[in-house]
Amino acid sequence: MAQQKMIRTKEKCRYINDLGQGVITYQDTNYVVNGLLEGEEAILDLSTINRKYGNIIELKTKSNDRINVKCPYFLECGGCDLLHMSYEKEISFKKQLVQNAFKKFDRLLKVSDVIKADNPNNYRNKLQMTFKLSKTKKVVSGFYEEGTHKIIPVKNCMIQNELGNSVMDNINLALTKNKILPYDENTHKGVIRHVLIRVGVKTNEVMVVLVTASDLFPGRNNFVKTLLNLDKRITTIIQNVNPRDTSIVLGDKERILYGPGFIYDYLLGFKFKISSKSFYQINPEQTEKLYEKAIELADIKANDVVFDAYSGISTIGIVASKKAKQVICVEQNKDAVKDALLNIKVNRINNVSVFNDDSTEFIKKIAPTNPKIDIVFLDPPRAGSTKEFISEVCKLNPRKIVYISCNYKTLVRDLEYFEGYEIKNIIPVDLFPRTVHVETVVVLSKLNTKKTYQH
Numbered sequence: 001m002a003q004q005k006m007i008r009t010k011e012k013c014r015y016i017n018d019l020g021q022g023v024i025t026y027q028d029t030n031y032v033v034n035g036l037l038e039g040e041e042a043i044l045d046l047s048t049i050n051r052k053y054g055n056i057i058e059l060k061t062k063s064n065d066r067i068n069v070k071c072p073y074f075l076e077c078g079g080c081d082l083l084h085m086s087y088e089k090e091i092s093f094k095k096q097l098v099q100n101a102f103k104k105f106d107r108l109l110k111v112s113d114v115i116k117a118d119n120p121n122n123y124r125n126k127l128q129m130t131f132k133l134s135k136t137k138k139v140v141s142g143f144y145e146e147g148t149h150k151i152i153p154v155k156n157c158m159i160q161n162e163l164g165n166s167v168m169d170n171i172n173l174a175l176t177k178n179k180i181l182p183y184d185e186n187t188h189k190g191v192i193r194h195v196l197i198r199v200g201v202k203t204n205e206v207m208v209v210l211v212t213a214s215d216l217f218p219g220r221n222n223f224v225k226t227l228l229n230l231d232k233r234i235t236t237i238i239q240n241v242n243p244r245d246t247s248i249v250l251g252d253k254e255r256i257l258y259g260p261g262f263i264y265d266y267l268l269g270f271k272f273k274i275s276s277k278s279f280y281q282i283n284p285e286q287t288e289k290l291y292e293k294a295i296e297l298a299d300i301k302a303n304d305v306v307f308d309a310y311s312g313i314s315t316i317g318i319v320a321s322k323k324a325k326q327v328i329c330v331e332q333n334k335d336a337v338k339d340a341l342l343n344i345k346v347n348r349i350n351n352v353s354v355f356n357d358d359s360t361e362f363i364k365k366i367a368p369t370n371p372k373i374d375i376v377f378l379d380p381p382r383a384g385s386t387k388e389f390i391s392e393v394c395k396l397n398p399r400k401i402v403y404i405s406c407n408y409k410t411l412v413r414d415l416e417y418f419e420g421y422e423i424k425n426i427i428p429v430d431l432f433p434r435t436v437h438v439e440t441v442v443v444l445s446k447l448n449t450k451k452t453y454q455h
């Protein structure tokens with residue numbers, strides 16, 4: 001293959017795109033450059049021309065928004081996008097991203113300031129890493145390089161919980177000591193594929209889930225013994241079996257190797273059981289702010305029936321239950337539903353019920369009975385909700401609908417499906433500092449159409 005010629009040019013960054021990359025224009029073509037901020041000039045190598053992707057050779061002028069990157073893996077890892085940007089700038093950048101997404105609506109909609117994190121580092125209570133063998137034959141954990149299956153070893157990830165990071169080191173040691181080999185996707189040899197650590201930030205309970213390529217885990221007992229000797233903070237260890245070659249980390253089958261097989265954590269004073277496969281927000285400190293805001297703006301009255309769709313382990317439903325007469329939760333994942341049922345019991349709550357169903361199917365089933373629903377929370381995954389779900393919800397005439405979204409792109413798509421409602425608030429919440437991701441809460445109120453006909 002012919003060697004690609006280097007295209008070396010000095011350019012100025014025009015703006016930052018929604019992936020956090022700097023954008024420059026060279027000979028009428030836009031190129032994206034990781035790690036370049038708006039207004040900065042740099043000597044770039046644009047030789048990877050097909051990908052319209054440039055690399056910084058030398059930064060010539062520095063933006064006032066630039067900070068020193070403390071993470072040595074920043075440009076390779078791809079987990080964080082904004083480590084080179086001050087947190088203040090990140091917050092205004094995220095507000096702008098949400099504002100831009102809402103531009104498609106005719107009416108000028110006001111986006112509130114982003115609810116900031118007090119500490120933008122070490123917030124992730126869930127650590128998910130993959131293993132490889134180092135040159136010195138030690139097991140090391142890391143992340144895939146952006147867009148590839150090459151593992152970049154990472155120690156002390158800056159956005160992961162510190163207790164989790166140090167447990168991760170001990171897992172690597174215990175695997176190395178017991179000569180348990182990482183699974184190789186190409187040769188299909190080896191045992192361990194991934195590890196998932198979950199930390200109950202308020203309880204200090206630690207769950208370790210080791211994902212193996214098959215049921216076989218030679219040296220399992222010795223490994224568990226070594227790990228528990230190295231680290232007394234681990235409260236449960238689980239083996240998860242995932243034989244499939246997919247990017248999904250967890251398989252279906254599990255075996256508890258130590259402890260109860262789950263952990264607890266607290267949110268807003270309520271106790272929550274979390275098992276390996278249930279969804280639980282990864283930034284608990286910001287989640288408390290998110291739920292408080294969402295519930296405050298929902299303005300729940302004592303006689304209200306609340307519907308919590310895409311409810312996970314019923315965190316929102318349980319917190320909201322204190323204000324409402326009744327709460328109905330619907331969640332598709334059966335493990336999350338099991339956790340939710342226990343959470344209702346543990347918190348001695350008697351006005352919350354949970355249904356294990358697809359949200360759209362569920363609402364289609366209950367709609368014909370025209371149930372009283374006053375307030376709706378919906379908190380779907382990144383793919384968003386469905387037109388059918390939203391139409392059915394609107395027909396039930398709830399007073400307020402609170403849409404919580406981790407993807408403003410599907411959020412603005414879905415907002416067009418609401419009929420008879422107006423947007424009252426748009427509040428971004430920084431649940432994912434140092435990345436381009438941002439959570440958004442939208443509060444919708446029933447349009448008072450009667451008023452229009454009153455005179």
Ligand code: SAH
Binds near residue numbers: 336358380
């Ligand atoms: N509200 C919860 C969970 C939000 S995450 C919290 O704040 O923790 C989204 C949840 O939707 C996940 O638990 C996922 O399992 C669930 N889910 C995904 N698709 C669904 C569907 N079609 N119907 C019901 N639940 C679904």
